[in-house]
C-alpha cells in the first residue's frame with residue numbers, strides 16, 4: 500500500500516506546534532492502512548488531567564491544523580480507550596473546519612466507573628481527514644413524493 504507521502508493526490512495538512520506541544524510526536528498513521536492519525540494529549544508532564552467518572556474534559560493537543568479547503572478533520576474516539584476505560588469523545592465525530600486556526604482540542608468523557616488520568620503524550624483520539632461537499636440550499640413549497648414518504652425511526656421493522 501502506498502504511504503500518504505507516495506500518494507501524490509493526498510491533501511497536505513499543515514501542522515503548527517504551540518509551545519505546550521513541545522517535542523510531542525506529530526499525529527501519524529500507526530499502520531499502512533489506518534484511516535485516522537492518532538492525536539496526543541499536550542497536558543503538562545507533571546500534571547496529568549484527571550477525568551472523574553461521568554465528567555468531561557477538553558484535552559489540548561498543542562497543535563493547529565491547516566486543512567486544505569474541500570476537506571475536514573473528524574475527531575473520533577479510540578476503541579481501546581472506550582473498551583478498557585469507558586473513555587470516548589463526547590461530540591463524536593468532532594468537526595475540524597478547514598478555516599479553523601485555533602488549537603485542536605478533544606472533548607473526552609469518562610463513561611467508566613473509575614478515575615481516568617490523561618498523561619502527556621497519551622494517544623487520546625484519532626483524526627480522519629475527509630472530503631467535504633458544500634451544498635446549496637433551495638427553499639421549496641412541497642417535498643416530492645417517495646416510497647418511504649414520512650416513515651422513519653423504525654418504520655421498516657427489525658427482521
Ligand SMILES: O=c1ccn([C@H]2C[C@H](O)[C@@H](COP(=O)(O)OP(=O)(O)OP(=O)(O)O)O2)c(=O)[nH]1
Nearest residue numbers: 574590593594595596597599602603604605606
Ligand atoms: O472536537 C472538536 C470539535 C471542534 N473543534 C474546533 C474546530 C472547529 O472548526 C471549531 C468549531 O467546531 P463546531 O462547529 O463543532 O462547534 P460550534 O459549537 O458550532 O462552534 P462554532 O460556533 O465556533 O462553529 O472548534 C475542536 O478543536 N475539537
Ligand SMILES: [Mg+2]
Nearest residue numbers: 594595596599
Ligand atoms: Mg460550528
